[in-house]
Amino acid sequence: MDSWLNLTDYTPTELTLFITGCFLWVIAYAIIIKNIIRHKVVEMPFLAGCGNFGWEFVWSFVFQTNMGLVCVYAYRAWFFLDIYIFYNLLKYGSKQVSSPEMKKYFKPMCIFLTLAWGIATYCMQRSGYEHVIGAISAYTVNVFISGCYITLILRVKSLVGFSLSVAWLKMIGTGLNTIFMFIHYPNDPYLHFMGVLVFIFDIIYIYLFVQKRKELA
Template structure:
């Protein structure tokens, strides 16, 4: 049986729109990241979160069983991965600047590849042994919590990375927000997932507050930023 482009048997049109809007925002975020790497030769995304993302997108974009939302969303996952190829290259090349431990900096390139492979294996076993939903939601929000926490830690620890893009900060948070609303509608009894969605929203809200406080004109003058 040929796979449909959109699965309207399991998911309502409203749910699909919510999920699609959120995913599209993340595509724009990835494009902005790739452009930022090309222009500035630096990576503002937390490097270990990027490694986790890379592993998840490979597992859910290319290893069966695929998402049951339809081919449109499967190719959405794959578009994420193709953007992430370049982003991960940027992480591999420039990401050592985020580390403060000299020994880790020295071995950063093999370390980040090892971390990405480990995350990929973790997400694969999560999927293969039946711990995930048909769209990879449980593991995706494990990755999302990691992203949210590491973004907040990065902005608190490294002042030079504060001056990242406001569109990235908002699109990332809003994109995840739309997807989280979908999760509450479609998986109302998956309390683990809903807890992860809630924690992610709270941490992202704190991040946006810190981001805008750090990038305000008054604070920039005060700190010499």
């Protein structure tokens, strides 16, 4: 692929929605990294972080979206930013669990889950269950991301290292991508359901975040 944008298979509106959504996620990653550096806390739930990192590797280097080089590099930007996030997830992520046994095996567990999700993502595409942009596996892991954010916010005793901006960015970013999915894949009810489910989870998370901030204040 040598064109920056695939205007043959996608309309300018579709590409604008998708690329804007991707860019908002890049900003969210940057804020997460800033908070890691400042507070030594990784706000991304470890299950979500493992699945996310595995998916990003596969769709950055094993398979390639046909949407154009802008989207190819957006996927890779996620991956390279996520290297730092995943490294610190291994370093600080055990703060998210309370079980001594889970803390003991936290790092190998995260590595195993990342490899498992990466292999599952690869197999999904090779089996023909996937779209050319990786949407099915992406939204499946996104449901886990948004769901795990809810369970994490209910467990934490402090919001230090957590950002409401990240919550809004990931909700709006994924929301724009979901609108794209409805337009470009009108006959994929699974993808539509996953997109709506993620949006509902993200709204719940923002509500819980605001409520917890009021309680802690």
